[in-house]
Amino acid sequence: MVEKIFIKTQQPTELVPITSKVHEAVEKSGVRNGIVNIFTQHVTTAITINEDDPKLEEDIARFMEKIVPEDESYGHHHFFRKDGRMAVNAYSHIRASLLGANVTIPLQDGGMVLGARQNIYLVELDGPQLRGLAVQVMGE
Amino acid sequence: MRIDVHVHPLLVKELTDNRPELLRDARELFDLQTSPQPLSTLFGEMDLCGIDQAVLLPVNCEKSHNSRMPSNDEVAGLLKQNSRRLIGFASVDPNVGQKAIPELCRAHDQLGLKGLKLNPALQEFDPTGPEALAIYSEAERLDMPLLIHTGLTFSNQFSIKYNQPLLLDDIARKHPKLRICLAHMGWPWLWDAAAVAIRNPNVYMDMAGTFAGTPLENIRQITSQIPPRVIENMLGDKLMFGSDYPRIEENKMFSAVSTLPVRQETLDAILGENAMTYLGES
Numbered sequence: 195m196v197e198k199i200f201i202k203t204q205q206p207t208e209l210v211p212i213t214s215k216v217h218e219a220v221e222k223s224g225v226r227n228g229i230v231n232i233f234t235q236h237v238t239t240a241i242t243i244n245e246d247d248p249k250l251e252e253d254i255a256r257f258m259e260k261i262v263p264e265d266e267s268y269g270h271h272h273f274f275r276k277d278g279r280m281a282v283n284a285y286s287h288i289r290a291s292l293l294g295a296n297v298t299i300p301l302q303d304g305g306m307v308l309g310a311r312q313n314i315y316l317v318e319l320d321g322p323q324l325r326g327l328a329v330q331v332m333g334e
Numbered sequence: 335m336r337i338d339v340h341v342h343p344l345l346v347k348e349l350t351d352n353r354p355e356l357l358r359d360a361r362e363l364f365d366l367q368t369s370p371q372p373l374s375t376l377f378g379e380m381d382l383c384g385i386d387q388a389v390l391l392p393v394n395c396e397k398s399h400n401s402r403m404p405s406n407d408e409v410a411g412l413l414k415q416n417s418r419r420l421i422g423f424a425s426v427d428p429n430v431g432q433k434a435i436p437e438l439c440r441a442h443d444q445l446g447l448k449g450l451k452l453n454p455a456l457q458e459f460d461p462t463g464p465e466a467l468a469i470y471s472e473a474e475r476l477d478m479p480l481l482i483h484t485g486l487t488f489s490n491q492f493s494i495k496y497n498q499p500l501l502l503d504d505i506a507r508k509h510p511k512l513r514i515c516l517a518h519m520g521w522p523w524l525w526d527a528a529a530v531a532i533r534n535p536n537v538y539m540d541m542a543g544t545f546a547g548t549p550l551e552n553i554r555q556i557t558s559q560i561p562p563r564v565i566e567n568m569l570g571d572k573l574m575f576g577s578d579y580p581r582i583e584e585n586k587m588f589s590a591v592s593t594l595p596v597r598q599e600t601l602d603a604i605l606g607e608n609a610m611t612y613l614g615e616s
Binding site for chain 2: 205206271273276278280282321323324
């Protein structure tokens with residue numbers, strides 16, 4: 195079963211903690227042992243796991259901006275007939291590719307096997323927008 | 335006060351959920367293929383860059399394409415809950431002839447819509463024709479500023495022959511009390527639009543658009559054609575910030591416009607004060 199979670203992001207680039215929302219989905223599924231996969235359906239967002247620290251969240255966002263700068267000559271920046279608009283966010287796509295579109299976490303006795311400092315994040319890279327995530331819980 | 339004078343109320347989830355044909359028309363006529371977003375997404379964008387108000391620009395193609403994108407009533411509906419953040423313009427279809435006039439009056443008197451949006455390409459009308467002239471006279475009488483699309487449209491469904499900025503010069507001269515905004519600075523006819531704006535006190539231009547590339551590339555292209563000195567000294571009180579949302583994210587356009595090589599007070603004027611004058615608020 196795939197559960198959809200919707201998150202309203204606030205910034206062009208931000209890390210949004212979603213551990214509690216994933217936990218709710220796991221509880222709702224009734225699965226006790228197995229895995230949970232969190233997948234983003236958007237090509238300018240990512241899913242990642244890291245330490246629960248607001249300053250680190252800022253560091254990650256800032257570093258992504260540093261290694262994939264906005265003001266560059268990108269081939270992606272042309273008129274997209276299929277969107278009816280100019281594509282202007284190649285840097286967001288590249289940053290998303292670097293971070294990845296999903297994470298999978300083991301489940302044991304009804305809980306996620308996360309390290310004490312591990313937090314699941316939706317990484318918004320072209321916000322603010324309303325984003326949809328697919329959470330799939332598998333097991334018994 | 336910071337104002338975005340160019341926002342299309344298309345792909346607003348509150349409207350497309352209610353009227354699916356609006357989504358169809360946005361895709362087929364307006365050529366916008368991205369997903370609807372709730373109004374809160376626009377407000378989030380506005381908050382990011384400190385934009386206080388956005389002007390909503392509908393386009394009425396009832397005769398030409400059996401479509402209102404969206405209707406004047408729908409625009410008024412969006413304002414009901416959000417009058418502090420949104421300013422509504424009306425649209426009428428010049429192709430319906432005299433019937434456009436009472437609708438314009440209704441939009442102003444009963445719906446509280448403050449200006450008039452027209453798009454000669456999409457609405458397929460001659461902006462110098464008698465039907466349009468009658469509408470301008472009424473808008474002038476009602477003190478409703480006009481925002482008219484000039485310049486390129488990416489979609490080649492429609493002719494752009496009526497999008498030439500120079501066509502508005504005579505209109506501006508003959509209707510001196512009608513405040514006119516040439517949308518998109520008439521891109522690529524920037525100098526034509528600038529000429530009309532420079533010589534007519536009642537003509538303004540908005541900077542919405544990404545025809546030349548990303549917002550930053552667009553601004554650079556504008557300033558490579560029109561020297562910063564001209565922007566500062568001759569267009570500083572004429573230019574207005576517009577995003578063209580949802581064709582481009584408001585904060586991206588704002589960041590780009592903020593790089594204009596002009597004095598801070600000129601930039602402040604572009605970001606809001608000129609719009610206040612154009613809208614009749616100051």
